[in-house]
Amino acid sequence: MNSWRIKSLDAILATAEKKSLHRSLGAFQLTMLGIGAIIGTGIFVLTAAAAQKAGPGMMFSFIVAGFVCAVAALCYSELASMVPVSGSAYTYTYAVMGELMAWMVGWALILEYAVAASAVCVGWSGYVMGLVENATGFALPEFLSAGPAWSMNGFMPVADFTHGFINLPAIVVAAAVTWLLVIGTSESAMVNAVLVCIKIVALTAFIVLSLPMINGENFTPLMPNGLFGHDGLGVIGAAASIFFAYVGFDAVSTAAEETKNPQKNVPIGLIGSLAICTIFYLLVAAGVVGTVGAQPLMVNGIAISPDSAEFVTQCRALTEAGNAPIVCSKEALAEVLRKIGFEQIGNMVGLAASIALPSVILMMIYGQTRIFFVMARDGLLPEKLADVHPKFKTPWKVTIFTGIFVAIAGAFFPVGQLADISNSGTLFAFFMVAIAVLVLRKTDPTRHRPFKTPLVWIVAPLAIVGTVGLYLNLPMVAKLVLPIWGAIGLLIYFAYSRGHSHVGRGLIEVHEDDKDLPPPPGTT
Template identity: 45%
Template sequence: MSKTNSIFRTKPIESLLAEASKKSLAKVLGPFELTMLGIGAIIGTGIFVLTGVAAANYAGPALILSFVVSGITCTFAALCYAELAAMIPIAGSAYTYGYVGLGEIWAWIIGWDLILEYTVTIATVAVGWSGYVVTLLSAVGINLPPALTNPFGQDGGIVNLPCIVILGIVILFLIKGMSESSKLNNILVLVKLAVVILFIVIGAGHIKVANWHPFFPYGVGGVFKGAAIVFFAYIGFDAVATAAEEVKNPQRDLPIGIVASLIICTLLYIIVTAVLTGILPYSAYKHTSAPVSYALQQVGISWGSALVSVGALCGITSVLLVMTFGATRILFSLSRDGLLPEIFSDVHPKFKTPVKSTILIGIITMILAGLLPVSRLAEMANIGTLTAFIIVSLSVIILRKKNPDMERPFKCPGVPVTPLISVAFCAFLVYQLPVFTKEVFIIWLAIGFVIYFGYGRKHSEMNNEVSNEMN
């Protein structure tokens, strides 16, 4: 097999930049918007839901260390992302970096993997959003019928209508343009940050040190199992890299957005976890999906509990907005490279957004969230993200070898040690995930291989480039 026809053929960075200029997206984002985009994606379900679940079932008060482990893993991966994002400012994130560094088949694997990660995350978060809305409406005397708030066949449900409504609104914002979407995201992020800080300030006065004992109720192993679960809380910073093509000055702004959002969110996760497990014993959170508001409720601060619920709603809405944005850009990139039908890379002449990709992602996530119980599939997002991080980290090492003289506006420190540490941490957390997650992931990849060898390999834009060179 010739190199040009090999499934491991890599795409020159010059070709990527040339293709991007043909179907380009509007450049409207700066470092502030990128940082807010990252916080918008990261602070949400993780802080308002997973903190209690993971503390009660996996790590206890030592969940603080679980967030540290996950945060360190993400920091090493973020430094690799920052180098590649500044060097290759193209939509597609890990998929694009894999195409340049490792080859087409690896790019396809990670692109296909990211579509699963994003759509499952969006559907799962939409279900959480629906739960908060139903609870808030119930508190003011508006009770929606179970048939319209539960998935088909579950507790008398027909369709989870609130999920479909919020996803429809998000899709409309994204179709209109990233400028409008980022403004909405900025407002939502500021509200939820204010609520998180308010919880920390109020909750700190109700901490009982005795609640932190025993610190390791599930042993040291519980810290790592907890880290593998709460990793879901960090997956949003990948979405910052997917915005590369819509950034005004990507070489400078992308590293700032990626690293700044990660640092801010890690600190908030650690502090909130410490306060939560200090207010109540870790076991108290076993049966609640709203641990932050629950903690305030239990110490008699009901007004704070209601305020946190509103903040949680804003937080989860911003996660939906950013993650849906990320999913559409991955699909757009795969289509533009010919690995999926070209129709999904069409850019609207007025809005400068990939409308068809956006609509398809909207339809898929509405079906998942509205009709199916997807809670168990949330674990799929973790394995997808960890796999993406591994490929990004390896791409940094390979590109340093293949293109040592290429301009790198931001350089990941300590190469190859830093990327290798990232790979090791990510691989270890994959190992910690449940067997069911790994089995479903393998099935998804098998479906992806069928699509690649049946369609993508024949229609790849790389084939056109080879033909042009021969002519």
């Protein structure tokens, strides 16, 4: 059987009409879902790490990462408006470059969605446990509030259970979000809209209070680690890491099959959410740098990695001495407000982050389940996973399966470099989408495109170069994970998926004489 077989766009659209999800989302809900997916751990948690890597130059890091996302978003918008079905980059790749590459993209997207969701679960756990302890004095035993520390012994991972065994709060939040997604997309979207508003209010409060107190001297030296530093440091290295702050906008395209008037609303949701978040990020970064400074910790004049044991040791010593810089903070925005005299509002921003971070988990699991749903519908995964609940109209089996995976990873693994690992999968998916746009312009130029990527022969190559450039500037561990994960995916594909593929077996799910029939009752 040919692993490069292509599923035509007509077949993809016809299959979606036959076995579609309930269309209930509009442009406003999609934009809110996009903002909910984007604003979260990246800006609330990773700002300090970005400052350690780039210093005040993290302003440029946000711009670089945002630019790569913008050109990728334009490519996504064209394909999502043409092919308004679940599956995102997986579906587009299947139609353009064939089944094997589509499988690899879908497999890589697990690194984007599931690993990112697990990372946010762990981040949420830290925020909430800290707030509870400060308010009531109660603290979970360490072995119930943190997973083990992991290290490498050669090529073997080794767990150290000295300071933790299982992260119970991470399991709780993963289970709660999974249940919410099972009961229905529209319900999840409404809850998410409330959480998005909380995040926007918190960031707006930070901006309003911090910007008037900016001191221009805090912006010098502007790039203490240079443009390209060592070990993932520097402006571009920080951009590769804080790319995680933008991860999630493409999850809007995975909701295309559940969107009313997707040709119009999907591009609005994609580009609108990205534009709003980029503006917020730049203003927040300016507030952090301008008020308290963002110079990195140095050893012998050389910056150290925020993931290193040496960095943790230095930060612990400075914290005990009462003069830790903002690069050491795990709650940078709240800490900035406390340092400039707004202690109670800083605490409220921390509370807002704790309340709102579940919306990021929601969108990550949401996006992952829709990828799995369409892969199972194509036969590449067990078809029973694609069952839609008769009452809730959601792919409940695959949602529960994904939630269990996220809960396990959140329970037993630290945040650490999960953001960078997630980025590697995301950048690969973006890379493939940009190529797919160009290929489709050549192979199917007459197909109706409700949204056309402007200057596509400039924008798409910029997306390709940008994604490759950021990937090459990730830490070495993150760069190695993608090919190793891909090798595991290939084994699964050739052992199961290749033989069960509907296209490979010649199964025609929607025949020519009925492909134009309306979807089953309850799905429109």
